[in-house]
Amino acid sequence: NAGVMQNPRHLVRRRGQEARLRCSPMKGHSHVYWYRQLPEEGLKFMVYLQKENIIDESGMPKERFSAEFPKEGPSILRIQQVVRGDSAAYFCASSPRPGTGPTGELFFGEGSRLTVL
Amino acid sequence: DAKTTQPNSMESNEEEPVHLPCNHSTISGTDYIHWYRQLPSQGPEYVIHGLTSNVNNRMASLAIAEDRKSSTLILHRATLRDAAVYYCILRVGSNQGGKLIFGQGTELSVKP
Numbered sequence: 001n002a003g004v005m006q007n008p009r010h011l012v013r014r015r016g017q018e019a020r021l022r023c024s025p026m027k028g029h030s031h032v033y034w035y036r037q038l039p040e041e042g043l044k045f046m047v048y049l050q051k052e053n054i055i056d057e058s059g060m061p062k063e064r065f066s067a068e069f070p071k072e073g074p075s076i077l078r079i080q081q082v083v084r085g086d087s088a089a090y091f092c093a094s095s096p097r098p099g100t101g102p103t104g105e106l107f108f109g110e111g112s113r114l115t116v117l
Numbered sequence: 118d119a120k121t122t123q124p125n126s127m128e129s130n131e132e133e134p135v136h137l138p139c140n141h142s143t144i145s146g147t148d149y150i151h152w153y154r155q156l157p158s159q160g161p162e163y164v165i166h167g168l169t170s171n172v173n174n175r176m177a178s179l180a181i182a183e184d185r186k187s188s189t190l191i192l193h194r195a196t197l198r199d200a201a202v203y204y205c206i207l208r209v210g211s212n213q214g215g216k217l218i219f220g221q222g223t224e225l226s227v228k229p
Contacts, residue, residue: 004160033216043161043219056216091160098215104149104208106217108160 002027004094004109005074012115019079019086021112025094031055032075033093033106034067043091049075050097082116089113121205126224129195137190137223139205149208150181150188151217154201161204161219164190200227 005024013019025032034046048056049069060067064082069075079086090113093106122140129135141150152164165172165179167188172179178191192199204222209215 035219042221043155045216045218048216059216093160103163103166104151104215105163105166106161108162111158111160 004092004107006090006092006109006112008112009110010113010115012117013082014117015083016081019082019114019116021077021079021090021092021114022074023077023092023094023109024074025092026107028096029094029107030097031095032069033095034075034077035091035093037089037091037111039088046077079114082114084116087114087116121207121220123203123205123220123223125221126226129192129199129225129227131197131227131229132194135192135195135199135225135227137192137203137205137225138187139189140187141205141207142186144185144207145209147209150179150185151206151208152177152179152190153204153206153217153219155204155222156198156201164203166208195225195227197227197229200225 007022031050033048035043036046037043045059047060047067051069052071064080066078089111091108091111093108095106149166149168151166153161154164155161165174165177167179167181180189202222202224204219206217
């Protein structure tokens with residue numbers, strides 16, 4: 001059973017370009033979470049989605065950032081008009097439907113590292 | 118989410134036990150204590166969780182104080198591969214899902 005897959009693992013963008021980060025959850029998982037980790041800092045929650053629905057976006061910046069988890073395909077975190085401060089590692093996690101897993105464990109991917117020049 | 122307090126860093130020698138403390142004085146009756154760790158350049162991984170009783174699994178043990186205001190993650194024999202940041206997190210309902218709120222964690226270094 002493959003784990004959470006994130007791509008690209010590394011992405012370089014110039015200021016003003018768009019960045020798209022993709023996350024394929026573990027098989028059977030219907031819930032996806034995105035976290036951001038700035039250099040030398042802790043993990044900050046961004047958004048929590050289930051298929052075709054945003055459950056909690058309390059950690060998303062108000063502008064330029066959006067996330068989706070369509071019925072088919074991976075979850076996408078989209079950053080428009082990137083700035084240098086967006087340079088960070090972005091981690092995706094997945095879980096089964098709440099109440100169905102034994103531990104409520106979140107399974108994390110290896111992360112996508114965005115560098116903005 | 119209730120808050121946890123952990124030391125910023127700890128050191129251990131290889132092959133020795135490590136006790137990582139966590140204070141959670143505002144814990145409520147329905148909060149589970151979860152531990153995750155993040156190895157360098159990797160995503161976090163689940164370590165263990167518990168509610169009231171001490172817990173053991175293949176990775177670690179979790180000792181929970183009787184009043185539940187603190188807990189200790191125990192690595193019985195530290196290896197170099199255990200060097201990581203360890204996060205203690207409170208969660209309402211063990212398997213109820215939802216986001217995890219990470220604090221600063223404890224950075225564990227292991228010396229050969």
